[in-house]
Amino acid sequence: MNSVAEAWQAVVTSEPNGVAVSIAGMLIVFVSLVAISAFIAALPRVLELISKIFPDSETKAVTDHDRVAVAIAAALYREKYGSSN
Amino acid sequence: MDILLQFIETTGFAQMTWGNAIMIIIGIIFISLAVIKDYEPLLLLPIGFGAVVGNIPFVANMALGVYDDGSVLNYIYFGVRQGVFPPLIFLGIGAMTDFSTMLSNPKLILLGAAAQIGIFLTLMGALFLGGLLDNLSFGIREAAAIGIIGGADGPTSIFLASKLAPDLLGAIAIAAYSYMALVPVIQPPIMKLLTTKQERLIRMKAPREVGKREKVIFPIAAFLISALVVPGALTLLGMLFLGNLLKESCVTERLAQTARTSMIDIVTILLGFSVGASTQASNFLTGKSLCIFGLGATAFCIATAGGVLFAKFMNLFLKDKINPLVGAAGVSAVPDSARVVQMVGQQEDPDNFLLMHAMAPNVAGVIGSAIAAGILWSILVS
Numbered sequence: 001m002n003s004v005a006e007a008w009q010a011v012v013t014s015e016p017n018g019v020a021v022s023i024a025g026m027l028i029v030f031v032s033l034v035a036i037s038a039f040i041a042a043l044p045r046v047l048e049l050i051s052k053i054f055p056d057s058e059t060k061a062v063t064d065h066d067r068v069a070v071a072i073a074a075a076l077y078r079e080k081y082g083s084s085n
Numbered sequence: 086m087d088i089l090l091q092f093i094e095t096t097g098f099a100q101m102t103w104g105n106a107i108m109i110i111i112g113i114i115f116i117s118l119a120v121i122k123d124y125e126p127l128l129l130l131p132i133g134f135g136a137v138v139g140n141i142p143f144v145a146n147m148a149l150g151v152y153d154d155g156s157v158l159n160y161i162y163f164g165v166r167q168g169v170f171p172p173l174i175f176l177g178i179g180a181m182t183d184f185s186t187m188l189s190n191p192k193l194i195l196l197g198a199a200a201q202i203g204i205f206l207t208l209m210g211a212l213f214l215g216g217l218l219d220n221l222s223f224g225i226r227e228a229a230a231i232g233i234i235g236g237a238d239g240p241t242s243i244f245l246a247s248k249l250a251p252d253l254l255g256a257i258a259i260a261a262y263s264y265m266a267l268v269p270v271i272q273p274p275i276m277k278l279l280t281t282k283q284e285r286l287i288r289m290k291a292p293r294e295v296g297k298r299e300k301v302i303f304p305i306a307a308f309l310i311s312a313l314v315v316p317g318a319l320t321l322l323g324m325l326f327l328g329n330l331l332k333e334s335c336v337t338e339r340l341a342q343t344a345r346t347s348m349i350d351i352v353t354i355l356l357g358f359s360v361g362a363s364t365q366a367s368n369f370l371t372g373k374s375l376c377i378f379g380l381g382a383t384a385f386c387i388a389t390a391g392g393v394l395f396a397k398f399m400n401l402f403l404k405d406k407i408n409p410l411v412g413a414a415g416v417s418a419v420p421d422s423a424r425v426v427q428m429v430g431q432q433e434d435p436d437n438f439l440l441m442h443a444m445a446p447n448v449a450g451v452i453g454s455a456i457a458a459g460i461l462w463s464i465l466v467s
Contacts, residue, residue, distance in 0.1 A: 021229070
């Protein structure tokens, strides 16, 4: 069994340096995931902007056509079955 | 009579070594854990049976073993040796993973990054241990392959070991999957040790609803970000995000269904069985394997502690506090570590549901460990 100092030498004298690889590796993992996290955080705002220009089915506002269709359906229902009130 | 005696010499009984017998017993223990305790049965059962198969001694010229060119097992093992199976498993994982909770609370991704500290500290630990012991040393490529066990991600461990330390692949794979199966045993004491009762009682805000557009854009954008930073991870992450895109696009339901059911099942059987069969006593029962098991356990503990402590650190700056238990799910091991978070949380407060929150660092941990593997491969490939 070697001494702790000798064992530590094995870490720092490896090619490339074990400590440097570990620090660089951890840093890159963090940077990558922070970038993904920042993108996700910004995505709803970007999509909100985009949906104002290109509305999709999820965010489409209720149009007058929809309101007219609902009113006609309600009127037909009342005419056929009478008002529940 | 000579033929009969000659045949007896070729039987497994005649050629059995103590090592083979021990490995067969270990294989049977794995099968028992899977059947009786329900510990990761989908993995431990094929691995256990593979270990039994791989340790039946046979005549040298028969080309039956995993390491014999031209044998059936060798062809199956090709998928492990060349790193083919892990990306296919990632495709299935992507097709079954819902990233919604991560998308609704992106700061939890950082917990998945913090837990990767287990990988890098264990890398140094392996080099240190190699320097400490006279008759055993690990090169930095071997140390990196051992460290990745801390990612708690079997396919990633196999992928990196196949690239950097093929000789240690069997031990690393067995260690990674064994510890993944033991997540419910390893993690809770560490989680409880590092948190106060008050912290374990923290209730987190319900995640917001995530739109379809976000879900479809996420896999494409996340792949571009991660693969452009770390091209070494593109095979694993490419397949993970392709699988998720198949699921979230809603236009390829058949493909997503196949990827998350039949395909991942087939690959899991082949991978588990061939990894188990690669644990032939002559290759597996060595001092290095024992060290790998020890270092793997250390990596798991450090990764768990890293996630929990980073969650506590984040709480210093956050208005809406994170339950630090959630940090333990940053070690990947989807979805077991998230389930452990739920279990430990409910021991303190039965009405506190942490599972959905824990899934965010859990899936971020999968991405993080694949990125870590890509980084190590990129740096150490030459």
